[in-house]
Amino acid sequence: MGVAAAERCTPGVAVPGRGSWLLHTELGPHPDGGCDAQLPALGLAPRAVRAGLGRGRRLGPGFPALQLGRLCECDFRPDLPGLECDLAQHLAGQHLAKALVVKALKAFVRDPAPTKPLVLSLHGWTGTGKSYVSSLLAHYLFQGGLRSPRVHHFSPVIHFPHPSHVERYKKDLKSWVQGNLTACGRSLFLFDEMDKMPPGLMEVLRPFLGSSWVVYGTNYRKAIFIFISNTGGEQINQVALEAWRSRRDREEILLQELEPVISRAVLDNPHHGFSHSGIMEERLLDAVVPFLPLQRHHVRHCVLNELAQLGLEPRDEVVQAVLDSTTFFPEDEQLFSSNGCKTVASRISFFL
Ligand SMILES: Nc1ncnc2c1ncn2[C@@H]1O[C@H](COP(=O)(O)OP(=O)(O)OP(=O)(O)O)[C@@H](O)[C@H]1O
Numbered sequence: 256m257g258v259a260a261a262e263r264c265t266p267g268v269a270v271p272g273r274g275s276w277l278l279h280t281e282l283g284p285h286p287d288g289g290c291d292a293q294l295p296a297l298g299l300a301p302r303a304v305r306a307g308l309g310r311g312r313r314l315g316p317g318f319p320a321l322q323l324g325r326l327c328e329c330d331f332r333p334d335l336p337g338l339e340c341d342l343a344q345h346l347a348g349q350h351l352a353k354a355l356v357v358k359a360l361k362a363f364v365r366d367p368a369p370t371k372p373l374v375l376s377l378h379g380w381t382g383t384g385k386s387y388v389s390s391l392l393a394h395y396l397f398q399g400g401l402r403s404p405r406v407h408h409f410s411p412v413i414h415f416p417h418p419s420h421v422e423r424y425k426k427d428l429k430s431w432v433q434g435n436l437t438a439c440g441r442s443l444f445l446f447d448e449m450d451k452m453p454p455g456l457m458e459v460l461r462p463f464l465g466s467s468w469v470v471y472g473t474n475y476r477k478a479i480f481i482f483i484s485n486t487g488g489e490q491i492n493q494v495a496l497e498a499w500r501s502r503r504d505r506e507e508i509l510l511q512e513l514e515p516v517i518s519r520a521v522l523d524n525p526h527h528g529f530s531h532s533g534i535m536e537e538r539l540l541d542a543v544v545p546f547l548p549l550q551r552h553h554v555r556h557c558v559l560n561e562l563a564q565l566g567l568e569p570r571d572e573v574v575q576a577v578l579d580s581t582t583f584f585p586e587d588e589q590l591f592s593s594n595g596c597k598t599v600a601s602r603i604s605f606f607l
Pocket of ligand 1: 345346347348349379380381382383384385386387388484485546549556557560595596597598599
């Protein structure tokens with residue numbers, strides 16, 4: 256998107272950082288009845304509706320399956336132009352992530368009957384925007400954004416399943432996903448800290464991510480799954496560093512260069528949730544999304560974003576103070592921010 260288009264965008268939205276990533280649901284389906292709760296009012300049994308949707312046949316006069324599909328969109332209110340604008344204005348230094356995410360979502364959202372859920376795996380160094388992009392997706396896809404009852408988070412750091420309890424957690428995780436999808440097929444699942452998952456846990460997700468017709472009587476093909484991890488971050492940084500050393504424009508870095516190194520890093524990491532899950536081997540990921548390390552001018556962009564969020568004018572002395580207090584690597588070139596833009600917000604409040 257050109258600058259002219261970006262200037263026409265609505266102002267950036269307040270996107271809560273990781274600190275406000277609250278868990279909506281304990282393991283188990285969301286307590287509100289979801290779309291199915293609306294169906295008896297129409298004289299329809301949820302099970303019959305799902306069966307009808309599955310076979311694509313009419314359920315009665317005036318209720319073709321597709322109409323019912325729309326009725327069951329819950330909080331799903333996609334605003335892709337809004338997302339594109341926000342990314343163009345506020346996401347710094349991530350040309351590949353921006354293009355990939357928008358392309359994948361456009362294709363998925365426009366398809367009234369997707370053959371499989373959308374599955375994205377985000378990879379990169381700390382503070383480069385993975386959670387930020389996920390929260391923007393939630394905001395522009397679901398009314399209520401991260402707080403929508405259709406947006407579900409799972410983090411091993413919060414749930415902290417002990418390795419010896421994996422079998423029990425597998426059952427819980429399966430019924431959590433299944434229950435939430437039964438309540439609403441249009442659900443977003445965010446799996447954070449994928450590199451800290453106990454081995455074997457993610458295996459239970461495999462049936463939900465593929466293109467099987469129906470699993471456990473639930474239409475799950477309209478769901479979106481996002482997996483987040485730092486695995487592959489070092490390898491992405493290395494490719495970005497080599498590009499810089501050979502004076503290649505950062506925007507010339509191609510997905511084809513990064514995808515294989517990320518996949519290798521994931522497969523080589525026994526602590527990554529995909530390890531032994533079959534998810535990568537069965538090619539259930541629709542996109543591996545790389546996040547590049549952030550340079551000085553990207554951190555500057557983050558500072559300006561943050562000041563605008565606070566309703567403040569850009570102030571050179573604040574921008575400079577934040578940049579001066581940020582550490583960069585590698586030691587010789589001082590090129591990439593050690594923690595991306597992660598500490599920008601807290602540093603600004605210190606220097607204001
Ligand atoms: N590329 C970016 N463009 C604009 N702002 C960014 C970018 N990356 C990070 N930020 C800012 O920094 C904050 C922290 O980033 P975020 O939590 O998305 O990093 P992350 O990649 O998920 O890190 P981690 O791997 O440590 O979880 C964001 O809320 C956002 O304000």
